[in-house]
Amino acid sequence: MQATLTISGKTRVFGCIADPIGHVRAPSVFNPLFEKHGVDAVMVPLHIPPAGLEAAIAGLRAMPNFKGMAVTLPHKLPIMPLCDEIGRQGQFVGAVNFAAFDDDRRLIGDNCDGTGFVNGMLAAGFPVKDKQVLMVGSGGAARAIAFSLADSGVARLGIANRTREKAEELTAAVSAGYPGVPVEVSEADPRGFDIVVNTTSLGLREDDALPVDPDLLDPSQLMAEIIMNPVDTPILKAAKAKGCRIHYGRPMFDHQVTIIAKMFGYDFPVPGSDA
Numbered sequence: 001m002q003a004t005l006t007i008s009g010k011t012r013v014f015g016c017i018a019d020p021i022g023h024v025r026a027p028s029v030f031n032p033l034f035e036k037h038g039v040d041a042v043m044v045p046l047h048i049p050p051a052g053l054e055a056a057i058a059g060l061r062a063m064p065n066f067k068g069m070a071v072t073l074p075h076k077l078p079i080m081p082l083c084d085e086i087g088r089q090g091q092f093v094g095a096v097n098f099a100a101f102d103d104d105r106r107l108i109g110d111n112c113d114g115t116g117f118v119n120g121m122l123a124a125g126f127p128v129k130d131k132q133v134l135m136v137g138s139g140g141a142a143r144a145i146a147f148s149l150a151d152s153g154v155a156r157l158g159i160a161n162r163t164r165e166k167a168e169e170l171t172a173a174v175s176a177g178y179p180g181v182p183v184e185v186s187e188a189d190p191r192g193f194d195i196v197v198n199t200t201s202l203g204l205r206e207d208d209a210l211p212v213d214p215d216l217l218d219p220s221q222l223m224a225e226i227i228m229n230p231v232d233t234p235i236l237k238a239a240k241a242k243g244c245r246i247h248y249g250r251p252m253f254d255h256q257v258t259i260i261a262k263m264f265g266y267d268f269p270v271p272g273s274d275a
């Protein structure tokens with residue numbers, strides 16, 4: 001394999017913490033970006049089993065050239081009490097997906113899943129402000145997206161989920177955080193909404209059921225997806241066939257990369273948006 005980075009004593013070090021570690025993607029996303037933008041930095045995978053998290057964070061804090069980390073399973077919740085500050089979205093979601101040390105070695109954590117989704121929509125020309133949005137799903141990604149949609153001033157948010165209790169719990173949490181935003185538990189029925197967002201894992205497999213009935217979609221509506229692979233999920237294909245505008249899953253990821261890079265101190269353009 002070809003080495004692409006020249007590491008010296010001046011190189012800033014970032015990490016991606018996880019257990020297991022072999023599947024993590026952040027290093028293969030950030031290292032090419034560091035190289036492309038001429039930044040003297042490297043991101044390394046850090047295999048940290050749960051029992052070692054507290055000691056590992058204390059050790060990383062003690063290393064001034066270690067600047068921050070992408071945080072993935074199982075550390076998204078347990079790292080929270082080890083942070084000195086948690087951003088607004090991280091507090092609402094109750095999970096952190098990145099954390100960076102400031103100049104005083106205070107660890108600041110936050111969650112950018114939802115902001116990545118909303119920013120991706122905006123960049124594609126699909127603002128969510130004042131829109132009626134149906135979100136199908138109430139898992140981890142949905143939780144982050146729901147709070148960001150509310151934060152962005154949607155006119156109404158309907159939340160549908162196979163396990164209704166999870167939709168009820170998420171609806172109550174978003175309502176408590178954003179009392180001015182009408183949030184309700186919904187059926188997976190897109191009629192009456194401007195935007196439908198699939199946050200379920202339905203669509204990862206070709207033979208999955210569809211998250212909403214495409215016969216109930218109309219061409220005035222936007223169907224948004226967060227699944228990245230396949231790119232054209234069955235519900236996106238069906239919505240396109242009905243004449244709806246569609247929004248792919250990838251921009252959510254690309255915009256998160258930009259948000260995390262900014263927290264690491266770098267102003268990178270959104271991947272894919274620059275030459």
Ligand SMILES: NC(=O)c1ccc[n+]([C@@H]2O[C@H](COP(=O)([O-])OP(=O)(O)OC[C@H]3O[C@@H](n4cnc5c(N)ncnc54)[C@H](OP(=O)(O)O)[C@@H]3O)[C@@H](O)[C@H]2O)c1
Pocket residue numbers: 113136137138139140141142161162163164166199200201202204226227228249250252253254
């Ligand atoms: N683009 C991005 O940057 C990005 C970021 C994060 C995640 N994602 C994608 O988002 C998807 C969800 O991730 P997650 O972390 O939120 O997963 P999760 O926490 O496991 O939640 C899965 C959601 O899908 C629903 N679901 C699963 N199987 C279903 C079925 N057979 N019928 C109906 N509903 C079903 C679950 O409903 P129940 O509550 O009833 O189980 C739940 O609402 C994944 O495909 C992931 O790849 C994309």
